[in-house]
Amino acid sequence: MTQHPEERRLSGDEVLRVEHMTMRFGGLIAINDLSFSAKRGEITALIGPNGAGKTTVFNCVTGFYKPTMGRILMRRSNGEEFNLERMSDFEINRDAKVSRTFQNIRLFTGLTVLENLLVAQHNALMKSSGFTVLGLLGWRPYKDAAKEAIEKARYWLEMINLVHRADDPAGDLPYGEQRRLEIARAMCTGPEFLCLDEPAAGLNPRESLELNTLLRSIREKHDVSLLLIEHDMSVVMQISDHVVVLEYGAKISDGTPKHVQNDPRVIAAYLGVEDDEVDEVLEEIEEVAEEVSHEHEAGQPTGDAR
Amino acid sequence: MTAAAQPPRIPSDDRLKWALREALFAGLISFGMFVLYVGLETTQNIRNQLVLNQRWGLLAILVAIAVVGRFLIVYFIGPWFAARKAAKAAKTEVPTQSLLRRNIGWIALLALLVFPMAMVWLVGPQKSLKWVDNYGVQILIYVMLAWGLNIVVGLAGLLDLGYVAFYAVGAYSYALLSLYFGLSFWTLLPLAGILAAFWGIILGFPVLRLRGDYLAVVTLAFGEIIRLVLINWTDVTQGTFGVSGVPKASIFGIWSFEVGADNNFAKAFGLRQSSAYYKIFLFYVILAMCAVTAVVTIRLRNMPIGRAWEALREDEIACRSLGINTVTTKLTAFSIGAMFGGFAGAFFAARQGFISPESFTFHESAIILAVVVLGGMGSLFGIAVAAIVMIGGTELLREMHFLKTIFGPDFTPELYRMLIFGLAMVIVMVLKPRGLVSVRNPTAFLHERKAVSSAFTKEGHG
Known part of the structure; x- marks a missing residue:
C-alpha cells in the first residue's frame, strides 16, 4: 500500500501511530496487521489475555524487535517525526525520547538507587562532560552538570518516596519499590513517551493505588504520554483514557475504558467460551458489535478474528 | 560436601566418631581406586615379558594421606568453616573503616616512594x-x-x-x-x-x-x-x-x-x-x-x-x-x-x-x-x-633456600612456583569467592557512602 507523503505525518494530537504492524517469529505470527494510535497527553493501555502479543508490540515500539512489516511513527512535541521501526533501541530512547520499563524488572542491582538514576542521565552527562575528555580534566561546567543530575535524581526519588534508600543497592529494595524505581529511572532519561510493561504486577492494592497517583502526576506535570501493558483492571480502568485490546496478535477492541469493558468480544476473549458455544457466541457478538459500531465509528466488521 | 551439610553444633564425641567413619570410608575408596593403578605396576623386562611389580608401600602412603586428610577436613577444618560462615551471616552490615584503612592508599604510596632509597640505604646499591x-x-x-x-x-x-x-x-x-x-x-x-x-x-x-x-x-x-x-x-x-x-x-x-x-x-x-x-x-x-x-x-x-x-x-x-x-x-x-x-x-x-x-x-x-x-x-x-x-x-x-635443608639439596623451590600459585588461588577462591576486596564502592551518594555488598553485584556476561 503506497501512501502519499502528506499522509505520513501524524496529526497534531497523535504522539504514536502504529500502522499495519506484523511481527513473525519463524512460522509464528505474534502480531498480525495491528494498527492503533496513542494521543498526546493520554494514557493508553494495551490489554489482552496472556500470549496476546502485548509485550511484542512493546518490544517493536521500543526497538528491541524489528517488526516484519508495518510502520511505527512517533512525533515529538517539537514536531520532529521518527520512524521507530528503522531506529535501533538506544537511538529510540536517545533521539525519539521513548522510554520503557520491563515486565521482569531490569535494575542495575549492584549499583545504588541513586546511581541507577544517574546512569539513566548518561547521554545528557556525556555531552556536558565533553564526551569524557573535558570532564576527566575537571572541567567546571561538568561538575555543575553532575550536581544537577544528582538533584534531578533526588527529585525523582522524592516522587517515588525513596529518598531514604538512595544509597542502598537497588537489588536490596523490596519488589514494589524496585518497580517504582524502574519507572523513575525511565523518567530520568527525559522521555516524552513512556512505555510501562505491567507496572502494577506484584503490587499490593495500596501500592497499586500509589502507582496510579504516580502515573497521573507523570502525565500531568511532565507532559508525558503513556502506553502501558497491564493485567490489573483496577489500574487500567481508573487511569487510562484509551484502551486497546489484543487477542492472538490482532486488535479486537479499541476505545474508551467503558466501551472496551462492555465489548462482548473482549469479554469472550477474557472469560473464554466452550468450543461448541463458539458459533453461538460469535452470533451474539456480531449482533452486539453492530450495535456498538453504530455508536462508535471506530467499530470494525467483526467475526473475522476467529 | 558432607562437612558443610553437617550442622556445626554436634557434640565433640559424635563428631569424632563421625570423622573417624568418614576417614575410614575415604581410606576404603582411595584403596579401591589406587590398588590397581598404584599398588600394581606393569613393566616390561629385557625379554619383553610383562612383569608385575607390587608397590604396597606407596599405596599405603597414598591411602594414609587420604585417611588423615579426610579426618582433618571433617574434624577440624569443616567445623571451622561452618563457624566462620555462621559468624559472617550474623554480622550483616559492612564494618565502618578505620582511619588507617581509609588512608591506606596514601600510606602505600609513601612507602613505595621511599622503598628504593630505603633499599639502597639498607643493602647498598648493587644488592638493592x-x-x-x-x-x-x-x-x-x-x-x-x-x-x-x-x-x-x-x-x-x-x-x-x-x-x-x-x-x-x-x-x-x-x-x-x-x-x-x-x-x-x-x-x-x-x-x-x-x-x-x-x-x-x-x-x-x-x-x-x-x-x-x-x-x-x-x-x-x-x-x-x-x-x-x-x-x-x-x-x-x-x-x-x-x-x-x-x-x-x-x-x-x-x-x-x-x-x-x-x-x-x-x-x-x-x-x-x-x-x-x-x-x-x-x-x-x-x-x-x-x-x-x-x-x-x-x-x-x-x-x-x-x-x-x-x-x-x-x-x-x-x-x-x-x-x-x-x-x-x-x-x-x-x-x-x-x-x-x-x-x-x-x-x-x-x-x-x-x-x-x-x-x-x-x-x-x-x-x-x-x-x-x-x-x-x-x-x-x-x-x-x-x-x-x-x-x-x-x-x-x-x-627460600632454607627449604633445601628440609627437602634435601636437590630441591629447587622455583619449580614449585606454579603449584603454590594454584594452591593460593584455590585457597582465596574458597575463602573469598569474590576476591580479596569484594565490596563495591558507589560512585555517588546522597546521604552517606555505603559499600555495596558483593551479593548484589554481577560479574557481567560479556
Missing part, C-alpha cells in the same frame, strides 16, 4: 637491584596491567583472555620504532598506548557483538594471532630471536643511562657505574604510570562513561533501554584498557632491553586475569594487594 627490579618494578608492571584489565573485566564485565596482545603491541611498538626511527622513550610511550588502543578498537569492532564465553574465546584467539604474527613476521620482528638492544629510557633526554653516552647519569653526577640507578629510575617511572592509571580509573568511574561500564556489567538490555550506545561504551572500555596495556608494554621493553614473543604467551594473560579476579573485580586496592601476593610471592620462592 634485586629488590627494586625483581620485586618492585616487576610487581608494579603487573599492578598496572591488572588495573588496565580491570577496566575491561572488572568494570565493563567483558571477559578478555587476550589482554597480553595489547601488552605485546606496546612493547613491540616501542622496541621497533625506537630501533628503526630512533625515537625516544618519552615520545613513544604515549604512541605505544595509542597504538594499543587502536588495536583494541580494531579487535573490538567485530568481537563486541559476542557475549560471555564466545567473547572470551575470540579474545583468546586474538592474543594468539598477535603472538604468531610476531613470531612469523621475521623481517620486522626477527621472529623467535626477539628484538634485542632496545634503547633504554632516559630522564627526559637530559641524562641517559646508556653506558657510552656523554650525558650518562652516573658520569654526570660523578657516581660509580651501576645499573642500580637505571632500575631506581624505572621504579619511579612505573610508579608514576601506575599512579596515572589509578587516578584515571578512579575519575572515569565517577564519570558517565564509567557508570555506563558498570551498568553494562549489570544489565546490557537495560542500558540500551536508557539510550546508552552499548557498542561505543564497550569499545571505550576495550580501548582504554588496551591503552594501559600498551603503556606497560612500552615500559617493559625499555626495562628489559630485549623482547621476544616468548614474553607474551597466554600464560601472561592468565596471570593478569588471575590477579584481577583474586583482587576482587573493580577494586584497585584489592588488585594491587593480589599482584603483590601473586607476583611477589612467586619471586619470594627463589629466596
